Amino acid sequence: MGSSGIENIRxxxxxxxxxxxxxxxxxxxxFMSGVTNRLGSVDAxxxxxxxxxxxxxxxxxxxxSLAPLNFKEATINIIDTPGYADFIGDSIAGMEAAEAALFVxxxxxxxxxxxxxxxxxxxxxxxxxxxxxxxxxxxxxxxDETLRKLREKYGENIxxxxxxxxxxxxxxxxxxxxxxxxxxxxxxxxxxxxxxEDLLAATEAAAExxxxxxAEADDELLLKFLDGEKFTKEELASLIKPAMMKGALVPVFxxxxxxxxxxxxLLHGIKNFFPAPSDHAPLRTLDDEEVAFDANKPFSGHVxxxxxxxxxGRLSFVKIVTGELKPGSEIVNTRTGDxxxxxQVLRAVGKETEPISGSAKAGDIVVLSKLNNTLTNDTLSAxxxxxxxxxxxxxxxxxxxxxxxxxADEDKLGSALKAMIDEDPxxxxxxxxxxxxxxxxxxxxxxxxxxMNRLRDRYHVETELVDLRIPYRETIRKTAQAQGRxxxxxxxxxQFADCWLRLEPNQDNGYEFVDEIIQGRIPRQFIPAVDKxxxxxxxxxxxxxxxxxxxxxxxxxxxxxxxxxxxxxxxxAARIGFKAAAEKASPVILEPMAYLEVLVPDDYAGAVMGDxxxxxxRIMGMDAPEAGMQLIKAVAPYAEVVHYSPHLRSLSHGxxxxxxxxxxxxxxxxxxxxxxxxxxxAAREAANK
Numbered sequence: 001m002g003s004s005g006i007e008n009i010r011x012x013x014x015x016x017x018x019x020x021x022x023x024x025x026x027x028x029x030x031f032m033s034g035v036t037n038r039l040g041s042v043d044a045x046x047x048x049x050x051x052x053x054x055x056x057x058x059x060x061x062x063x064x065s066l067a068p069l070n071f072k073e074a075t076i077n078i079i080d081t082p083g084y085a086d087f088i089g090d091s092i093a094g095m096e097a098a099e100a101a102l103f104v105x106x107x108x109x110x111x112x113x114x115x116x117x118x119x120x121x122x123x124x125x126x127x128x129x130x131x132x133x134x135x136x137x138x139x140x141x142x143x144d145e146t147l148r149k150l151r152e153k154y155g156e157n158i159x160x161x162x163x164x165x166x167x168x169x170x171x172x173x174x175x176x177x178x179x180x181x182x183x184x185x186x187x188x189x190x191x192x193x194x195x196x197e198d199l200l201a202a203t204e205a206a207a208e209x210x211x212x213x214x215a216e217a218d219d220e221l222l223l224k225f226l227d228g229e230k231f232t233k234e235e236l237a238s239l240i241k242p243a244m245m246k247g248a249l250v251p252v253f254x255x256x257x258x259x260x261x262x263x264x265x266l267l268h269g270i271k272n273f274f275p276a277p278s279d280h281a282p283l284r285t286l287d288d289e290e291v292a293f294d295a296n297k298p299f300s301g302h303v304x305x306x307x308x309x310x311x312x313g314r315l316s317f318v319k320i321v322t323g324e325l326k327p328g329s330e331i332v333n334t335r336t337g338d339x340x341x342x343x344q345v346l347r348a349v350g351k352e353t354e355p356i357s358g359s360a361k362a363g364d365i366v367v368l369s370k371l372n373n374t375l376t377n378d379t380l381s382a383x384x385x386x387x388x389x390x391x392x393x394x395x396x397x398x399x400x401x402x403x404x405x406x407x408a409d410e411d412k413l414g415s416a417l418k419a420m421i422d423e424d425p426x427x428x429x430x431x432x433x434x435x436x437x438x439x440x441x442x443x444x445x446x447x448x449x450x451x452m453n454r455l456r457d458r459y460h461v462e463t464e465l466v467d468l469r470i471p472y473r474e475t476i477r478k479t480a481q482a483q484g485r486x487x488x489x490x491x492x493x494x495q496f497a498d499c500w501l502r503l504e505p506n507q508d509n510g511y512e513f514v515d516e517i518i519q520g521r522i523p524r525q526f527i528p529a530v531d532k533x534x535x536x537x538x539x540x541x542x543x544x545x546x547x548x549x550x551x552x553x554x555x556x557x558x559x560x561x562x563x564x565x566x567x568x569x570x571x572x573a574a575r576i577g578f579k580a581a582a583e584k585a586s587p588v589i590l591e592p593m594a595y596l597e598v599l600v601p602d603d604y605a606g607a608v609m610g611d612x613x614x615x616x617x618r619i620m621g622m623d624a625p626e627a628g629m630q631l632i633k634a635v636a637p638y639a640e641v642v643h644y645s646p647h648l649r650s651l652s653h654g655x656x657x658x659x660x661x662x663x664x665x666x667x668x669x670x671x672x673x674x675x676x677x678x679x680x681x682a683a684r685e686a687a688n689k
Contacts, residue, residue, distance in 0.1 A: 006278045006295055006363040010076045010270050011319075013094035015122070016104040017112035018060050018083030021134040023049050025104055025257040025266075026067045026080040032190075032263045033069040033076075035349060039260070048350040049080050053457055054450050062450060064090035064305050066317070066348045066365065074271045077365045083114050085654060086444035089393050089426035090305070091118055092125075093376070096391050097304045097319045097365060099275045100128045100244075107133050107141035107167075107254075110149045113654035119154055125392065128244045128275060130251045132266060136164050136171040137256040143167060147252060159213055160206050160252040161240070161269055162262065163199055174254055174262045175199055177206035178237050185261035207236065213249045214239035240273040277363025283321055286387045291321055295362040299323030299331065299382040304391065306376045308419040310458055315348075316368045316378075323382060325366060326359035333371070334379045334387050340371055376425045396428050396441035397660055398645050400448050401469065403438070405462040413438075416459035420451055427451065434547070435469035444645050470639045471592055472546040472676065473665050476585035479504045481556075484577020486569050497569035499530055499558035501577040503585050506552040511538065516556040522570070523560060529567040530555050533574025542582040543589055543673075544680035549665075553578065589673045590665035592638040597631060598648065600656040605630040607651050615640035616669075638662060 014022040026049055027040035040047040045056050049065040060083070067078035079094040095101055101122045105111055122129055133146050143164045151158045162174040165182065173184035175195050180203065182193035195203055211231050215222050217239045221231065231239070243249035253269055255262015282290035283302070291300065305317035318325075325331075330341045345360055346353040346367040353367055360366045374380070377390040402417075404410035417440070421427045428441040442448045448465075455461045481502040488495040499522060506512055513531045522530070538548040555574075596617070600608050609619050609632060617636030625631050641647075641660065648656045668676065 006293060006361060007276050008074045009277055009363040010074055010100070010274050011079065011098040011277065011363070011365060012076065012100050012102050012270055012274060013079040013081060013091075013098035014104055015081055015091050015095065015101050015118045016083055017106070017109075017114040020083060020104045020106045020109075020112075020115075021257050022083060022104045023047055023061050023065075023080050025132065025134060025263070026065075026078050028257040028260050028263045029076075029078055029267060030067050030069055030349070032260060032267065033071050035067075035069045048352070051351040054453055060084065062087050062090075063307070064094050064317075065350050066367070068347055068349065068365070071267045072271050075364065076267070076270055079365075084446065085114060085117070085649070086442065086447040086450075087426075088114070088117070088443065089391075089424065092121060092391055092393055093304045095122055095125055095127050096302070097317070098127065099277055099280045100130060100270075102253075102270075103129060103131045105131055105133050105146060105150065107135045107143060107146050108138050110146045111153055116153070116655065117657075121392070126281060128247070130244065130269075130274070131158065131253065132262075133164075133252060133254045134257055136167055136254060137169065137259055137261070139168055141167050141171070143254060150252070155250070157213055157248055158250040158252060159209050160254070161210070161273075162252070162254050162265060163202050163206055164254045164262075165193075165196060165199065171256060171261065174265050175203050176265055176268075177203050177210060178240070179233055180207065183262075183265050185259060190260065190264045210240070210249070211236060214243035216248065217242035217246065237272060241275060241279070244273060245275055245279060284389045286389055289386075291386060291388070293362045294322050295324060297322040297362075298384060299325060299329065299380075300384070300386050300388075301325070301366075301380045302388040303374055303376055303378045303380065306374070306423050308423045310419075313370050314372055314374070314422075315346075315353075316371050316374050316380075317348075318366050318368055318380060320360060320362050320364050320366065321388070322362050324359045324361040325368075327355070330382070331380045332383050333374055334381055334385055335375075336373050336378075338371075338373050342368065344369070375422055391425070393426055394443060395659070396426055396443055396447075397658070398444050398448065398643060399439050399441040399468060401435075401437040401466045402440050402452070402463050403466050405464055409461045409463065412459060412461045413455075413463065416455050416461045419459070420454060424451075432469075432471075434471055437466075437469055439468070444649070445643075468642060470642070472544070472668070473590040473592075474541045474543050474546050474548045474587055475507075475550045475590055476503055476505055476548075476582055476587050478586045480581045480585035482577050482580035482584060484573040484575070484580065486573040486576060488569075489564075494561075494564040495566065495569040495572070496561040496564040497526070497558075497566075497573035498560065499555050499570065499573050499577055501530075501534070501574070501581050502554045502556055503578070503581045504552040504554075505585075506550045508550060509552075510550060511535070512552040514552065514554040516554050517558065521560075522555070522558040523565075526560065526565065526567060526570040527555065529570040530574040533571035534578045536571070537575040537578045542579055543587050544677045545684075546589065548582070548587075549590070551582075589668045589676055591668045591672075592662050593635055593664050593666050594638040594641050594660050595663040596634045596636060596641060596644070596658055596660050598634070598656060598658040599625070599629060599631050600648075600652045602628055602630055604652040604656060605632060608632055608648070608656065609634075611647060611651055612636055612641075617641070635663065637666075 081091040081094040184193040277293040282292040301318040307315040344355040620633045623631040
């Protein structure tokens, strides 16, 4: 796999909107470099990189895949990533492992929603960026218009390295503005060609623009530029990488992955212009220290992706930061302290793995098998305690309640879910003790659908979704009192307890119990039993089975029997008294409220505000955190916005993002309260049949 020196490694992540041709481009690069002997096709279900059953069925990427290749003595690790929002976690993982992000753009449709989002994330992660305008051979492909849109959206420093020769069915190749050479692709392959006369001026203009953008990357060459001299081809080539790393230049490549045109030129560009790991800024640790890529230090590596398979076992994708790995190396998981001696170090091409015969060094990407307690974001080391910072993953905001279809499925569900969540850290599993539901949260409904299909296909566990139970509460609105009297005589020792309770609203102050008994009307040792009986009753509610909150309860009178009274009797009497008093105290149901912050482009702000208002929400304010964007702040019933992500995706055409957190309770409207009570009574009646 090429030279093992860190300066000869290139780690490049392919990112962009779904359907732009990222996987097809990776397949083309594998074929061009001789790693594969046929060109893989996503549409035909013959992709080496989209090998998962769900990917083959849907015909788009769901998982991150590796495509390492050797080109001109360089090791190039291509990281292919999904382009759909529900799987953006793998795109972020790929950017964490790469030194450059290559945005693949459809020459027909141009930059789209996911492009915008990933462009911003890549900027926040500090990763150099480049573009590949793909599908130049398709009808309505337009290089100039696509380039104009890119520059309009993302900046004037986006400049072409290459110019296409023709377009649509007349697209035959590219002209390299740095090397001032043409490359034509036909049925015999890619070969050198003269620059077409009608493209000479455009190519020279592109080279001049590159010189203007890159001159400041080298002080000596800057003086030459200021003196009005033109750069040589070699000088211009030497400036592109430093300018790209500084953000002064975002180079644009062009071609067609499907007919292989422009692919060889792109590989040349990656080798010559893209940064090596040694050019990357040091990685931050959880202790806020910095670790530079260095092959001469003891081993450390960051696990940026995990795959679990019931047959193959667990595979850990590791970016080596320092030192080297080889068979026989002993490593330590710095989170768990687990030690392991590696039988082999693997390199993966899609799902296929092969052992590395020698060693893999700092900057490279490898796969390790059977590290069963190793998770994404873990740090592996030769024994020192470094811990690299976690991936900046989005919070999963789409919760669903999942149940097994049969008892046999239920027995296997727990371990299968753990394996799936270990594999994908954008999934979150919680067990809600109050609602007694297993809740899975993902980035969207498609992510949940894929999870359920994989549970079925990989682990033979059938599941189904049930309604997510909203954690309603109950409370009272006025003061009331009632007697709780319990008397039981069935031969032998009886039971007797009598207590009078007064209930008062205690808004925002929780539960409070007051002992107002005088003259020993209830013996002191039974008062805690009254308190306990009240709290037990509050857990089950009085209207619809939801916990009661914000109530002040006073026990102010009662009586007892010297023989038949005991703690159990007073707990029972308290339950009777509390229910009787609560029914007279205007009980109501409270619903949890959610605080929303929705970030959308200006064009969709009105639609979002109208939608939130239609969901019984209140707009609390707006900000403009950046040009062209609005941050809408609102409070809405959680039941209405618990699944807001599909709503927002539809309203904003995928451009909006949001955060949500529970914030207090408010009284449910009367008509909704009646419906909740009716549903509760129907469910209770059905359970008793």
